[in-house]
Amino acid sequence: SPTGQVIVSYEYANGMYREDKSMDDYNPATKLTKDEVLGLPIVVICNEYTASAGEIFTAAVRDYRNAGLLSATIVGTVTYKKGIMQSTYNYGDGSSVTLTTAYYNPPSGVNYHGTGVSPDVEVENTQTEDLQYNQAIIELNKLINANNN
Structure with a gap:
C-alpha cells in the first residue's frame, strides 16, 4: 500500500541499521543513532520512476543536505513530480471520485508537485550500462574523501 511505503521511508529516515560481518563471526544488526546516520555520506539514485516514498525520501535528503545536516549527493534524473496524495471514494451506485487529500511537504516546506526533485x-542510463550506479560510486567516493579531509 502507498501508506506502508511512506511509513518505511519515515522509519528509514529516522534510523538505519548496520550489520557487522566477518568470516569468523556474525553480529546482529544494530540500529544507528540519529547522529551516526547524519554522519554517513549518502548517495541517492533517482529517476522518473522515483515516486511516493522514494520521492519524499529524495526530497528530504536534498533538504537536509542543503541545511548542512547531511553529506549527500543525488544522482540520476528528475523524479516522478507528484507531490500530492490522492484518495478515491467509491459509492454504492458504482461511481467514484478521486480527490487530492494531502500535499507532501519536505523539510524545506517547498512542495515538488509538478517539478519533481x-x-x-x-x-541517464543506457540500454546496456547502469551509468547512474557507476556515477553514484564516483560521487560516494568523493563524499568519503571530503569527509576524511
Whole structure:
C-alpha cells in the first residue's frame, strides 16, 4: 500500500541499521543513532520512476543536505513530480471520485508537485550500462574523501 511505503521511508529516515560481518563471526544488526546516520555520506539514485516514498525520501535528503545536516549527493534524473496524495471514494451506485487529500511537504516546506526533485548530478542510463550506479560510486567516493579531509 502507498501508506506502508511512506511509513518505511519515515522509519528509514529516522534510523538505519548496520550489520557487522566477518568470516569468523556474525553480529546482529544494530540500529544507528540519529547522529551516526547524519554522519554517513549518502548517495541517492533517482529517476522518473522515483515516486511516493522514494520521492519524499529524495526530497528530504536534498533538504537536509542543503541545511548542512547531511553529506549527500543525488544522482540520476528528475523524479516522478507528484507531490500530492490522492484518495478515491467509491459509492454504492458504482461511481467514484478521486480527490487530492494531502500535499507532501519536505523539510524545506517547498512542495515538488509538478517539478519533481532534480538530481545534483544528472545522468541517464543506457540500454546496456547502469551509468547512474557507476556515477553514484564516483560521487560516494568523493563524499568519503571530503569527509576524511
